[in-house]
Amino acid sequence: MSLQSSAPMPRLLRDMDSGSTHVRRTTLLKKELLNLESNT
Numbered sequence: 001m002s003l004q005s006s007a008p009m010p011r012l013l014r015d016m017d018s019g020s021t022h023v024r025r026t027t028l029l030k031k032e033l034l035n036l037e038s039n040t
Helices: 002-006 008-039
Strands: none
Touching: none
């Protein structure tokens, strides 16, 4: 019983972690695009 209740937590944390890294990557890409636009 306790195993079933504790199982979803690590998966949720992993999804949150991958989501934050995805957001960080997209923000970096946006910064690079802005830099390219300002350089030209």
